[in-house]
Amino acid sequence: MYVNPATIRKILTELGDTWAVVGLSTNRDRAAYGVAQVLQRYGKRVVPVHPKAEPVHGEQGYASLSDIPFSVDVVDVFVNSDLAGPVADEAARIGARAVWFQLGVIDEEAYHRTREAGLDMVMDRCPAIEIARLG
Numbered sequence: 001m002y003v004n005p006a007t008i009r010k011i012l013t014e015l016g017d018t019w020a021v022v023g024l025s026t027n028r029d030r031a032a033y034g035v036a037q038v039l040q041r042y043g044k045r046v047v048p049v050h051p052k053a054e055p056v057h058g059e060q061g062y063a064s065l066s067d068i069p070f071s072v073d074v075v076d077v078f079v080n081s082d083l084a085g086p087v088a089d090e091a092a093r094i095g096a097r098a099v100w101f102q103l104g105v106i107d108e109e110a111y112h113r114t115r116e117a118g119l120d121m122v123m124d125r126c127p128a129i130e131i132a133r134l135g
Contacts, residue, residue, distance in 0.1 A: 002111055002123040011098045011120055012131050016073030017044050019127075020065055020096070022087050023078030024048040024056055031102070031126075032078040038128035039076075047072065065090045074098045076127060077105055085110035092117040100127055 019039055024032040025048065036046040036057055047068060048054065048061035055061055062068045065075060065087070075091035077084050077099065088099045088110040098120040101107070106124050114121045122130075 002106075002108070002121075003125055004122075007120050008122055008125065008130050009134060011074055011100065011122060012042075012127065012134055015097045015120065018047065018070070018072050019044045019074045019076050020047045020049050020062075020068060020072045020091075021076045021078065022049040022065070024061070025050045025052060026054050026056055030078070035076070035078075035102075035126060035128040038131065042131050065094050065096075068094070072096050074100055076100045076102065078102050079105070081106050085113070088114045088121070092119055098122075100125070102126055 021032055021036050024036050039046050046057055047059055048056040050061055051063055053061040053063045075096045077087050084101055084105050085107045091099045099114050101123040103126045111121055111123050
């Protein structure tokens with residue numbers, strides 16, 4: 001129910017190439033670091049969103065989604081499930097077109113709110129795995 005192959009394909013191929021990755025820092029041991037690299041290899045612009053606002057993979061970081069001074073197409077969420085809902089709400093407020101909750105990030109209420117706000121959404125999947133499947 002929360003993962004639709006057509007929605008996955010749409011987000012990865014049609015909605016735009018600017019991805020804000022919430023939870024992306026310079027910590028190479030975190031999954032977000034490697035996933036961001038994969039997204040960049042597939043032509044996505046990856047914007048780090050982390051309280052430290054550090055540059056990662058050559059892109060300036062921002063402390064929050066609202067601090068990003070340009071439009072974002074997709075918000076990729078690498079935070080604990082209990083923190084993910086507010087991030088999804090902020091994604092809707094900034095005008096993102098889609099929200100992607102990473103593997104293990106599950107918030108059914110946030111899923112429904114995000115869809116009701118008109119955004120596409122994928123939950124409990126990894127875009128690096130899914131984009132490789134698409135070729």
